[in-house]
Amino acid sequence: MGGYFAYRGMAPFGNSSILTVDLGQQYVDFFAYFRSTLLHHFDTFFYSFSKDLGGDMIGIFAYYLMSPLNLLILFFPGKSLTSGILILLILKYGLSGLSFAWLLTKTKLQKGIRVLGFSTAYALMGWMIANQLNVIWLDVLILLPLVVWGLIKLVNENKPWTYIIWFTVLLIDNYYMAWMVALFTIMFMIWQLSSQHYGWHTSWHRFLKYIGSSILSALLASFLLIPTFYSLTQTKGTYTQQSVHFKFEYFPFKMLGKLMPGSFNFDQMPDGEPNIFIGTLLTIAFVLYLFDRRHSIKNRIISSLLTIFFLFSLCFEPLDLLWHAGQFPVWYPYRFSFLMSFWMLWLAAHTLTPDFHVTWRQLIPIVTVITGIYVYLGLNLSSFTYLTWGQLLISIGMCVVGLIWLTIPRYHAPILYDLVFFLLVGSEVVTNAYTSLNNISYVTQSDFGNYTTQLNKTVKTIQKKDTGFYRIGQTFMRTKDDPMQADYNGGSHFGSTLEPSIPSFMGSIGQPDGDGFVTYTNGTQVSDSLLNMRYFMASQPTQSIIGGRATSSILPAVSTKPDLSRQKAVSSDSLTKTTKNNNALAIAFGASDKITSLNSKTSDPVARQSKIYQTLANDKSTSSLFEVQNFDHVTFDNVQSASKITGTIFTKQNLIKNAEVKMTFTPKTNESYYLTFGSSLDADSGSYYLNGKKLSQYPTFRNTVVINVASNQKGEPVTLTFKLKRQTLWMQNVSLYKLNQKHFNRLNTTLKSESLHVTSHSNTRINGTVKINKNHQVLMTTIPYSAGWHAKVDGKPVATKKAIKTFLAIPISKGNHHVQLTYRPPYLITGISVTLVSILGIAGYQFNKHRKQNKRRF
Structure with missing residues (x-):
């Protein structure tokens, strides 16, 4: 794999990188956050204001960052982080193969060169290749064989x-993958007990010890686990599927x-079939186990039933949901299919022992079934x-060689026989890796x-000048987790543990959002003030001329913001x-207590902003901060005319x-003007221009957004052009507003007069x-409301409240006060206590056991 990455020129070997999809849009920023946490401020292990407007981080660490191998990342700062991730990935490939090889050796299932064949197939299984970009999950392939070895010792030697130890390590490393392995251990225990000759009493005793x-x-x-579980109930757990459909998710065939090499491409990421490729020969060997008379009929029946359960899990919705803890995956379906691959390899390793071979007569039904599979795939290619015909022919060739190999007794030339096995298996899984990964595009290192x-x-320049507490906005963006990448307080985030209230x-209030992300790119003067956006970073105009052509900035624009001229x-x-x-307000400020009972139901984002700001300032005025404006002139080209823009569906003539x-x-x-923009006006529906230039706007939004189109431009005509990409275009919620600057300034002055003067902060x-x-x-x-935040006013604890269904508010009386806000992850102390009591209980049990053994000895 290192050779492949070097061939593709991935950093540090060239100007490509390993970054793609979520690895490039999410995980790389989390790794940067991991570095800053361990090297600079460990408190962000618990909470960070670089997660949207602020959020609990234990859930992010538990899901994304608890692998001890991540310590390697500490040696790769800044732009070299991609090189660190590549080395980390190669290390995980190697340790996965080593772990499986160790298991095969310890159980004496295989030895010598044959071990390399199985371990290479394990490390390069289809699941691993398809999910190498999900580097956060890959530790499970390293730990799974160790957990299985623990189960074998428990059953065979009654030693738990x-x-x-290894299942505890897995739970800490990644609880999500551990859940899937936990379900598999039940199956494996049933299988392992079925392969022994224990009576019911012994089998039941072993199973209870396993529980x-x-x-x-x-x-x-x-x-x-306990604080993480609480965090999940407030975040990802709120999306648990409430209804289950008893149906097949696709045609099982x-x-x-x-099962073919190269059976993965980009289209398989959001919605594909399970990745179960392990190589043709090993797949055949797995099936042959079910008919191998060297194993007891009871064991083969149990193996067949467990295999059927696995196959149904890979296509039947209720079982699929069970493996995914009640939630349909967002992209990367059938994440547990690595367990099916392990199961197949495990049984194949029991089949392909040195004394095994297939007679020509036994080959007939095998060839018949395999031919049927290839005919089906060819007819439905x-x-x-x-899949292509080339991949199909490669698989057929590998299959033919593998079947011939199966019919030849090993004793004629054992070393050559095993070497052919290794080359056959290795070449096929390498072909699969090469073909599959070539189907994916990657971010360039530059x-x-x-x-x-x-x-x-840019961030460090701001932080050197101002060491106070504030948030930073931006008009450019590489990912929504830029604040984690550069270690600053922002307003955007993309992650599975995002609190739904955010x-x-x-x-x-008109910002792009989704179930797992928020993007603060559409701020108005009002929202910028409210959310403590004290600084803004904007890209300079086109930077240089190369070969007579203007080059684009390396900072992708996602926001149009004339307000910055103010x-x-x-x-x-x-x-x-x-x-x-x-105009940015402090992180905390005195405001009317009416805000705690505000329940505005308007779907108009500017009306929502105005209502919040006016309520905070206890504004007696009945007029909104934003006033509706009319367009002076509208022209229609190749669409019907309309007297009203908003709500009209324009159709190409x-x-x-x-x-x-x-x-x-x-x-x-010279006041600021804003345009509201409904979710139907996405990039697929039309192209949008401001004064002849492409409108910069983050492309994904499900609610109406607010776009700043003018400020300090008195007397200068402003033109907005909507070009249809389809036959029709629905002008959903297209309205023009003007901010009443005097009204806003008056309320802003009122709210700033009672700002919290921050004396220290983390x-x-x-x-x-x-x-x-x-x-x-x-x-x-x-600060987003959380049970983890505790407040003291003048040294006395005060019960916090939730305002606008989102933020933390603290009752306070008239006068001068000292305020202290402290965050402690809910149930962290409970979790630590349970762990400590468990350790002490184990130590006490072991000490007592050792003492009794010493008494018997004397």
Whole structure:
């Protein structure tokens, strides 16, 4: 695999990188966050303000970052992080093969060169190749053989500690993969007991010891599992499937395509069949186990029933949900299929012993079935997007050689026989890896490295000038986890442990959002002020001219923000310009207690922003901060005319000609103007232009967003052009608004007058002083509400409240106060206590057992 990565020129071997899909859009930023946590501020293990507006981090660590192998990342800062990830990935490939080889050797199932054949097939199984970008899951292939060895020792020798230790390690390393392995251990225990000649009493005793050992493992890992479980109930667990359909998710025979080399491409990532490729010869050997009379009929029946259960799990919805803990995967389906591959390899290893071979007569039914499979695949090749005739012919060739190999007795030339086995198996899995990974595109090293270097540089410049507590906005973005990459407080995040209240709030004020992400790219003066966005980073115009052509910036624009012209520039270089927003409120400020009962149901994001801001300031005015504006002039090209823009569905009159709607207005003041933009106006439906230039806008949004289209542009005509990409275009929620600047400035002054003066801060503790001028106030924060936050006012604990169904608010009286906010992950102390009690219980049990043994000895 190292050779393949070097061949592809992946860093450090060239200008490509290993980054693709989630590895490039999410995990690489989490690894940067991992480095900053361990090297700079360990408190972000518990909580971080670089996760959207702030959030619990134990869930992220438990799911993404608990692998001890991640310590390797500490040696790769900045743009070299991609090289560290590549080395980490190669290490996981190698350790996976080593672990399986160790298991085969310890159980004496295989030895010599044959072990290399099986271990190579294990390390390069189809699941591993398809999911190498999900590097966070790969430790399970290293730990699974060790857990299985523990089960074998428990059954054969009545010794549970090997299983307890390794299953505990797996629970800590990645609880998600551990859940799948936990289900598999039940199956494996049944199989292992069926292969022994124990009576019912002994078998039942061993099984109960297995149950007790599994529970003990969970207790030992409780320091992490209990607070993580609570975190899940507040985040990912809220999306658990409520209804189950008893149906097949696809035609089961489509799984046969996954037995061919190269059976993976990009289309398989969001919605494909399970990746169960292990090689043709080993697949045949797995099936032959079920008919091998060297094993007891009871064991073969149990093996067949477990295999049927596995196959149904890979295509039947209720069982699929069981393996995924009640949630359908978002991309990367059938994540547990590595267990099917292990099962197949395990039984194949029991079949292909040195004394095994197939007679020519036994070969007839095998050849008949295999021929049927190839005929089916050939006749339906067009329905398998990842298969070609070339792949099919390679598989047929491998199959023919493998069948011939099976019929030849080993004793004629054992070393050559085993070498052919290794070469046959190895060449097929290598072919699969090469073909599958060539179907995927990757981020170039320069795209990642140049962007990351500039982002870090700009952020550090801001942080050197201002050591206070604030958030930073940006008009460019590589990923939604940029704040984690560069270690700053932002407003965007993409991750499985996102609290649902955050996308709900962000979507309601006009920001792009989804179940697993928020993107703060569409701020208004009001939302920027409310959310403590004190600084903004913007990309400079096109940087240079190469060969007579203007090059694009290395900083991809995702926001149009003329409002920045109202802010003071504080630093700049050839790529970025940073401005300071003097209207930004503090992280906490005195506000009307009416905010705790505000229940605005409007779907208009600007009305929602106005209502929140006015309520906070206890504004008596009945007029909104935003006023509806009309367009001065609208032209229609190749679509019908309309007197009203918003809500109209425009239709092309001539399908082969371009069609557009052009709207123009001239600002009568220097105030800010905003356009609301419904979710139907996505990038697939149309192209959108502001004054002839492509409108910069983050492309994915499910609610109406707010776009800043003018500011400080009195008397300058502004033109918005909507070009149809399809036959129709629904102008959903297209409305123009003007911010009443005087009204906003008055409310902003009121709210800033009672700001919390932060005297010290970290990610888990904020201290400060505040002067509250009125009664019936709360100390309003823009810290997302969590049971983990505890407040003290003048040294006395105060019960916190939730405001706007999102934020932390603290009841407070008129006068001068010292405020302390502290975060402690809910149930962390409980989890640590359970782990410590479990350890002490084990130590006491072992001590007592040892003492009794010594007494018997004397």
